[in-house]
Amino acid sequence: MLVARVIVDVMLKPEILDPQGRAVQGALGRLGLSGVTDVRQGKQFVIDIDGELDDARRAKLEQLASELLSNPVIEDYRMTVVNDDEVGA
């Protein structure tokens, strides 16, 4: 059985303030990591799909990545298809 793994990374657009990232940045400094100039927090979706990742499904994924997984008003997404043989058992 063919299995495809698709990874969708979602990040706030650079111009959108990321208060969570800023809080993490503060914590990193307090915990002894010097020189941190910026932290941005995002989301990663790991999507496993049975069968072939044909053009229709790819197009549907792109659509849902921009309509559901991310909000284009404030976020950018990046979709990466992992080769079938790289998907671990």
Place this chain on the structure above:
Amino acid sequence: MSARIGIVTFPGSLDDADAARAVSVAGGKPIALWHGDDDLKKVDAVVLPGGFSYGDYLRCGAIARFAPVMTKVIEAANGGMPVLGICNGFQILCETHLLPGALTRNDHLHFICRDQKLRIENTSSDWTRDFAPGQEIVIPLKNGEGGYVADEATLDRLEGDGRVIARYLDVNPNGSYRDIAGICNERGNVVGLMPHPEHAIEDLTGPSTDGVFFFASVLTSLLSGARR
């Protein structure tokens, strides 16, 4: 016959009962709508209440946007039906893109709950018609993700078209750009508001009774045929 105002209950809605009560106090007939139904039960207007929806997973309102009832609400809103989204409802309206921009995590990261002073900036929308221009009101505000953001061009357009319906006064409680507490669409039938008018309808429980005006406004709009 009094106007039928639908109030949608999503899994996680908290303020649907208060919204129904506010509709009654204003003189309307509240009609319960369910997120899983695709039936608007012949209502004349819809309120999307505050609270949460679908755990607010992904982003606030992101999954609620695809609820069966929302397909009908979007259709009706595009046809001119008055729709008010309060708090989570505002987030849902932004996710549907019926309203521009988005609501993000409060800039100070804390959940906030306070009685908030606002200035009403638009008295021509279906939900603000009964206010006096520039009227200052106090209603509760409670949110964790209430920071209104949009790009500069969108903000300029909202301001230029008079579509900022309410602005925070004295203090900006959540980092909203340009102190924006509420906006409307071009037609003025769809309004999103972060603070909660439905909690300010009676002296016994609210900081004021200013909230009633929002619900009275939509009745005025519907009954007088004042709507465009």
